[in-house]
Amino acid sequence: SQTIHQWPATLVQPVGSPLSLECTVEGTSNPNLYWYRQAAGRGLQLLFYSVGIGQISSEVPQNLSASRPQDRQFILSSKKLLLSDSGFYLCAWTQGFGHSYGYTFGSGTRLTVV
Amino acid sequence: DAKTTQPTSMDCAEGRAANLPCNHSTISGNEYVYWYRQIHSQGPQYIIHGLKNNETNEMASLIITEDRKSSTLILPHATLRDTAVYYCIASPTGANSKLTFGKGITLSVRP
Numbered sequence: 737s738q739t740i741h742q743w744p745a746t747l748v749q750p751v752g753s754p755l756s757l758e759c760t761v762e763g764t765s766n767p768n769l770y771w772y773r774q775a776a777g778r779g780l781q782l783l784f785y786s787v788g789i790g791q792i793s794s795e796v797p798q799n800l801s802a803s804r805p806q807d808r809q810f811i812l813s814s815k816k817l818l819l820s821d822s823g824f825y826l827c828a829w830t831q832g833f834g835h836s837y838g839y840t841f842g843s844g845t846r847l848t849v850v
Numbered sequence: 851d852a853k854t855t856q857p858t859s860m861d862c863a864e865g866r867a868a869n870l871p872c873n874h875s876t877i878s879g880n881e882y883v884y885w886y887r888q889i890h891s892q893g894p895q896y897i898i899h900g901l902k903n904n905e906t907n908e909m910a911s912l913i914i915t916e917d918r919k920s921s922t923l924i925l926p927h928a929t930l931r932d933t934a935v936y937y938c939i940a941s942p943t944g945a946n947s948k949l950t951f952g953k954g955i956t957l958s959v960r961p
Contacts, residue, residue, distance in 0.1 A: 770948065780894065780937075780951035795948075826893045838884070839949060841893030
């Protein structure tokens with residue numbers, strides 16, 4: 737069966753520090769991968785998605801970047817965190833050809849920038 | 851993706867059916883209707899999706915009107931664990947498609 741792993745579960749980082757969040761999927765190949773963010777009291781915002789290794793589409797220009805170095809690995813990064821980067825970060829995957837099978841979300845990382 | 855409109859909140863009694871409405875009057879022919887829910891502090895959970903026909907699975911039923919301009923998610927026997935934010939999303943499938951979440955509807959199941 738397929739599983740999605742996200743870590744860490746919680747993170748407290750100072751302003752100006754770097755960030756690296758990792759997401760891996762097991763039990764499937766060539767998944768579509770997504771990074772979402774949910775700020776406190778707000779809705780889910782799509783940040784990046786990837787349909788293959790090295791292919792990254794950015795939805796919102798901001799202080800973050802994403803990379804997909806391997807088929808089932810998706811990384812969210814920042815060189816210098818801002819206070820506004822605080823939020824609940826969620827990774828999701830679906831089968832390569834669209835989401836007729838539904839998205840599966842990870843358990844999320846709660847990031848607090850102080 | 852077509853915009854969807856949902857009430858802000860609703861409640862229902864435990865054990866009763868919860869009927870969650872969604873309007874998607876501008877839905878395109880290639881767009882599916884998806885329902886997800888998010889329990890507090892967790893990632894969203896896929897519930898069900900459909901194109902034209904009504905759908906049922908172990909979690910819920912999805913009723914789509916014939917003109918596809920609205921739909922209703924039915925939880926047949928709501929439990930306290932069904933308290934969550936429910937999102938209705940209209941989106942096409944395809945390799946580059948992506949889900950855009952709105953504000954959803956907060957369902958509160960009362961004892």
